[in-house]
Amino acid sequence: MNTAHHHDPLTRPWRGLTLLLLPTAVVAVDLNVLFLALPELTTDLRVNAAEQLWITDVYGLVVGVLAVVAGAVGDRFGRRRLLFLGSTGFLLASLLAAFAPSSTALIAARVLQAVAGATLMPSTLALITELFPEESKRGRAIAAWATTQFAFASFGPVIGGIMLHQWWWGSVFLLAVPVSLAVLTLGPRLLPEHVDPASAQHVDGLSAGLLVAALACTFLLIKTGLPAHGSPVTMAVAAGAGALVIGAWFVRRQLTTASPLLDLRILATPAVASTLTALILAGVVLAGTGFWATQYLQSDAGLTPLAAAVAFVPMGIGVAVGTQIAARLSPTIPADILIPAGLAVSAGSEALLVLVGESHPLLPLVLSYTLTGLGCGPLFAFGTHRLVSAAPPESAARAAALAETGNHVGSAAGIALLGTIGRVASEGIAAGSGTLTGSLHIVGSVSAGILLFCACLAARATLTARRRERTISR
Template sequence: MTPRTATTGHARTWLGLALLVLPTLIVAMDLTALLLALPHLSADLGATAVEQLWISDAYGLTVAALVITMGTLGDRIGRRRLLLTGAAAFAALSLLAAFSTSPLMLIAARALLGVAGATLTPSTLALITTMFRDDHRRSRAIAVWATCQFTGGALGPVLAGLLLQHFRWNAIFLLAVPPMLVLLLTGPVLLPESRAPHPGRLDPASVALSLLAVLLLIYALKQATTGNQPLLATAAFTAGIGLAAAFTRRQKHLPTPLLDLRLLRNPTFTAVLVALVGAGIAMAGTGLLITQYLQGVRGHTPLATAVLFAPMGLGVAVGTLTAPALARRLAPITAIATGLTVSALGTLLLLTDALPLILTGITVQALGTGPLFALGTGLIVSSVPPSRAGAAAAMSETGNYFGGSLGFALLGVLATVVYRTHMNGTSDSLPSALAASHHLPTPQATGLLTEARHAFTASLHVTALAAALVLTALAVLIHTTRKPLPSPRTGPPVASGHKQR
């Protein structure tokens, strides 16, 4: 190979990387951009509080439930083929979501978007591993990919605010269409096809059991907040527990399980995985409430809310980028535990009513989670034998998405219960109170809005306290892990017969 040919090959590889970060950005943005649009689309579609929670987390739950399955599918049929198929589906389903005419239609579109989104993340990372054979270049490429993933989540609310300032909420979903079209047009030229030499076997029964168990348990939790059909909520919860138990039993007896639950016997692995899920819960739950608080209680426009919310994304970026340098000065276990403690202290600032302190709080909360998110996957993979690196990385990725979705579900439900209690059942959400106020005489509208805003502020305070307790518990868990955490590897793990990371 001549130097010119080698240079051309390297340039094409880096162009391929630039193309692969597009779906990475979009998947992350789609999880957070809806936070700002939720009050607007709820008022437009007439969504109830429970429907708002489903709209928020139907996407993330589906991604979390299917990301490992899609990684195995890509190993079998080809990662590029799966990526392009998922991109086409994502573009079409984004159009469906943009023109939804009812809450149920939007929930279904968001769930299907999650199916498409689950094909993108494992495919992009597996292709990066194939394209970059040199350890140093591969490490740089993985770092770029990870940075774009966090950047996408941070940019989501900001871009949403810019769009909502000039367009209706539909534009949030249309934003994903052009990048997916670019990927479809240039992917066959810039991206190689690759398959695993010994791909894991797909087990449809495990996929169905895991997905149904998660959906039934979340449905039961949300249904319980209404108090209208307690028997239905109880039945759904019981069925979900039964399916989860059946899923666990099946994984223990499969030669290549969908989730290798034996990894949980390693205390280091389990502690960091729980921390990733728990931190996702705390951040997503408070983010959901803060964006609605800034618009519905403080009365800021979507654009102003986007600007005010941007420090949270900046905090994640700074915390993530500085974590490797911090890990060179402190033991990784100390860096993560310290960061989570700082994050908990920042979350406590949300208990105030002073806007500068609230904005400082969400920034410090995000900053403190940086060491966990930056080092978490590497530490998880380093804590297990090399033969299980692929399975460990897959579970880490699932934990990231699952934590964010659970944050919308668990803390969102908690906020709804507190709000309804303060409103004595007269209103089920702040957006519904804002919509109802437009049809009332001025004195009654003013009274309703005052009461609703006080109720929502109380729900934010309770949710922030719960999030701070979660982060504190995680800091203690990491600090008391029995085995010391090793330093993360410099290169990305390579799967052995399961899923490449």
Template sequence: MVKAGRREWLALAVLVLPVLLISVDMTVLGFALPYLSEDLGPTGAEQLWIVDIYSFVLAGLLVLMGTLGDRVGRRKLLLAGAVAFGIASVFAAFAPNATLLIVARALLGVGGATLMPSTLSLIRGMFLDPAQRRIAIAVWGSGFSGGMALGPVLGGWLLEHFWWGSVFLINVPVMVLLLVVGPFLLPEARDPNPGRFDPLSAVLSLAAVLPVVYGIKRFAEYGVEPIAAVSALAGLAIGVVFVRRQRRLKDPMLDLDLFKHRAFSASVLTNMLGVFAMVGLLFLVPQYLQLVLGLRPMTAALWLLPTTVAGVAGSLAAAKLARRFPVRWLIGAGLLIAAAGFTTLIGVGVDSGLALLVTGMALVGFGVPLSETLTNDLIITTAPPERAGAASAISETGFELGGALGTAVLGSIATAVYRSGIPADAAAPAHETLGGAVATAANLPPSEGEALLDVARASFVNGVQISAIVGAILLAYTGVQAFLLLRQRQPAQTVPSA
């Protein structure tokens, strides 16, 4: 087995850069919203689109872009995506109104969709040795999990020193660096016999994913209501049409035979459920830190840094431990560790709980990346080398859907529990969110405001506790499921021992 040299490891460092930025972009905008809202004055609907359009477009285009990379070349697609991402970042930073900022965020989603599958599939081609490949995927995963936690910290610092557009401009020098060194360090890779491209399949893939993601997001915002249900069902129906078309085509855009491999399908499902729990938790924890414990945004972000460190440690530990222990044991163990973290969060309270929160978050931050490093390895090694881009895109689509579902389901559970604890005579904003209760309390007499805050904070904490119970059960189930489904040994030439 040919081992990677210094050139490949330098190329890996280049590939981590776009992954880091894409994950930072997922979390940094939350801190900039109050500032850009004051400057641009978006409506409530426009503000939601500014936040959501990025993930909508990213999720909808991943499968198409992964397949496109297999056809035209993954390095070529990666560099084209870097150009698009850099231009869109400048466009977003200087957007004069909310409408153009929404357009810029959509273009960022297009660029992100070209970057994500290309990075993981190129790793498959550069690192042929299984042990080195796991380390490379661990580093790649560390960039992703680290970026998600770095976003709030970086955003807080930038907004204290510059205007809101700076959170987008940080992308530009990194993309320029990628464009300068990428052609020299990154190898080109493509499917030598891609077959005929089917435009209708491309349209169907986008039309299937976008309504499902939109329905999930709308469900998270408004609960069970007709538009969310119709949107999700329409997307699923189009998805059925897409699948049937792929089965009939001689050269399908999505190779459904990949799902016949237990290691592939079980790993995609495990990835999605792990991200479901972790992203749902990241939706609730910043609110707890700021609105319940009263921490400043920058201070709250710093308390999340142990989660980042744990994530990097979990990813790197996976690569080392896989040399000594069966992969399925490690995947199951990682998810059970994360389940223990959720169980710890059940004890978080209104007046105390910072130590429990940091401990629980660290366990989740360690366990989920540990398992996902190994499942990502299984996903890209199960697929034939020429289909690595499509396989990576399926993995990333599952990640996006898992994140959307996590926010929708765990966020909705917490919101429902919160609303059930708010007095019926409280003002409408106080019924909607804890942030609304804080704003309402500021306009009430001190005694009434304090009473409302006490009830609202207690209700929010109850919601977090119930969500933690659901997350613990889900992760425990996922860990056991992964252990059982990955029990069957796959062929040595396609899948590492599980």
């Protein structure tokens, strides 16, 4: 094992954590930062409706697809080294996105951003496990990481709207420049390196390829299988078949090979499996709701980008407050109870979107996404830690990447799925004021159902665990 800089007086765990939270925040912000910039961007680059969805959701897709592979590479070849490489790539790709001359160039730059971003998230979380060997401190640090990730993902449209008020749409990507430079400058002094070829598992290239292909087919199915996409039915069928066949091959290989890319046995625990499912589906709901809420605030509500950004602030505050409340309640109320209870609150909050209309254009909307973020707080506070704790230490980065994959694929799927569903609803209404009200109604109804399913799944996992504990005690 080679662990560098442990004796440097500047290598303090909490300073290192602060530095690691910077790229975590920027990668999360870039997931949704373009929501409020879409109208200006669409006019400037002459972007059509299909390209709008690609520009907003291709980033989350690629990050989600590659995060597990990047996590495995970090476990094998060095997590700090991978963080520095990713920071350099993210800086360069962000500059390309900021000054993209066309929609095609912007989509390509977003893909490059995502490739680099996929290396940052698992690296930051795995380095936290190095900085905090004690379980109690590590739990607090991971909770801070999760709060940063999910809160700043919600703040993405807010930050984009504020920057758009002062500068052009490309300025939203320049946040990565100072953050990347800070990581590259301070990282060698504040962050430890962990390279242990003896315990790190071999990176299975075939498994990595199968995972990438299966996730890509799944996303292609979502993009082409929904109404109004205009793609041939055969493409959707082929994508679905590919996802099933390749996904089954991937699972079989993980269960039979000596060095799996992902130890799927951790998913045999109901609490872990339900947590990962809930993280994916919560990403679907928050991204889809955020997409339509920000569009509605500017179109039907008639707000400027800056005013819309201010109106969207409560969602990020709700997420941050929810995670902190959950952390404070956890000593007396178990996470197994807080998670399903919070998801039930979020489900009821999403249902409030059906009340949005001419007589109540803003209050139900703001209340809905604020309480939705608040209710998801316990899931975000404990979900990632639960996945990382279930994996062996040598696989910390890829376990962290599993949570990241769930979040980003869920977010990308949410924009594609709820974005398309909402667009179909809006096209069925006569043009004019209120055209996005129908979109919010249908998105709110679908989202409420999704979160209610998550709450029931989490509650069932809790009951199963309790019954198993009683059986063992007897």
